[in-house]
Amino acid sequence: MSTMSEFEVLAVSPKDPDAAERFAKSLRETGFAVIKDHDIDMSEIQAMYDSWSGYFAGDGKLSDATQAGDPAGYFGYKSENAKGRAQKDLKEFYHVYQERHVPPECDAVTRKFHASLIGLGETLLGWLDQVSPPEVTGKLSMPFTKMVEGSQDHLLRVLHYPPLPDDVEPGEVRAAAHGDINLITLLVTGSEPGLQAQDVNGAWHDIPCGTGYINVNAGDMLEQASRKYYPSTVHRVINPPKQKNQSRYSLPLFMHPRPEVQLAHQTAGEFLQQRLKEIGQAG
Numbered sequence: 450m451s452t453m454s455e456f457e458v459l460a461v462s463p464k465d466p467d468a469a470e471r472f473a474k475s476l477r478e479t480g481f482a483v484i485k486d487h488d489i490d491m492s493e494i495q496a497m498y499d500s501w502s503g504y505f506a507g508d509g510k511l512s513d514a515t516q517a518g519d520p521a522g523y524f525g526y527k528s529e530n531a532k533g534r535a536q537k538d539l540k541e542f543y544h545v546y547q548e549r550h551v552p553p554e555c556d557a558v559t560r561k562f563h564a565s566l567i568g569l570g571e572t573l574l575g576w577l578d579q580v581s582p583p584e585v586t587g588k589l590s591m592p593f594t595k596m597v598e599g600s601q602d603h604l605l606r607v608l609h610y611p612p613l614p615d616d617v618e619p620g621e622v623r624a625a626a627h628g629d630i631n632l633i634t635l636l637v638t639g640s641e642p643g644l645q646a647q648d649v650n651g652a653w654h655d656i657p658c659g660t661g662y663i664n665v666n667a668g669d670m671l672e673q674a675s676r677k678y679y680p681s682t683v684h685r686v687i688n689p690p691k692q693k694n695q696s697r698y699s700l701p702l703f704m705h706p707r708p709e710v711q712l713a714h715q716t717a718g719e720f721l722q723q724r725l726k727e728i729g730q731a732g
């Protein structure tokens with residue numbers, strides 16, 4: 450494998466006078482942006498990892514298993530595939546929504562974390578409303594911030610990638626290459642490295658881990674609504690090296706419009722249902 454470089458993306462601080470412009474430029478040129486100086490500190494992220502690693506290690510998760518077609522709750526190991534892939538990803542995860550159940554031992558820390566990330570995500574969408582050119586804003590059914598106003602669909606996915614078993618088949622990976630479904634994804638640092646993003650030339654780059662920065666990527670709904678002005682970032686999670694075969698946790702927040710919101714040729718709800726079938730999640 451060729452040596453990977455880290456993605457050279459300028460970290461944007463909300464304190465920068467030109468934060469909105471720099472954020473939008475980065476998303477436009479790379480599908481990807483990095484935020485520093487945010488309000489979510491490492492102790493909060495660590496508290497999330499501590500409480501959820503306990504949850505995944507226990508048996509309580511089995512009674513939280515999602516019912517077919519329900520997007521909330523616990524999804525077992527190897528239950529999801531990337532669009533167009535037959536092999537399942539080597540991960541288990543829990544889907545948190547504002548109005549749905551969260552395991553009691555994780556509830557307080559998770560609700561606070563979820564709300565903080567949603568607040569930051571709304572700010573970032575506001576930046577896109579401010580500085581996107583008329584060729585984008587003129588075609589939107591409504592501003593991005595309006596698309597998410599009152600949305601109950603912002604999904605916080607708590608992911609656990611267990612140590613790899615001995616019988617991993619060729620081609621099986623922690624998370625195969627995919628674009629996210631939603632408008633933007635906010636991702637605090639993972640507990641271990643492994644996340645990579647693809648640039649416009651097809652080269653893969655390691656996303657730095659442990660920086661305290663929040664990585665933001667454009668999803669497929671933003672790509673559709675912006676008529677491809679903001680390209681959806683393809684990314685993946687590679688398997689760990691043998692000598693570091695341990696659990697990895699991560700916490701992406703997927704910002705979703707209300708389901709009736711028109712993107713371009715589809716509503717957000719129609720787009721989501723179609724994709725859930727393609728990734729093996731719809732009932």
Ligand SMILES: O=C(O)CCC(=O)C(=O)O
Pocket residue numbers: 606608624629639644684685686698699700701
């Ligand atoms: O685990 C990660 O760092 C990223 C996960 C991801 O891309 C996803 O769940 O869509």
Ligand SMILES: [Fe+2]
Pocket residue numbers: 627628629684
């Ligand atoms: Fe993703």
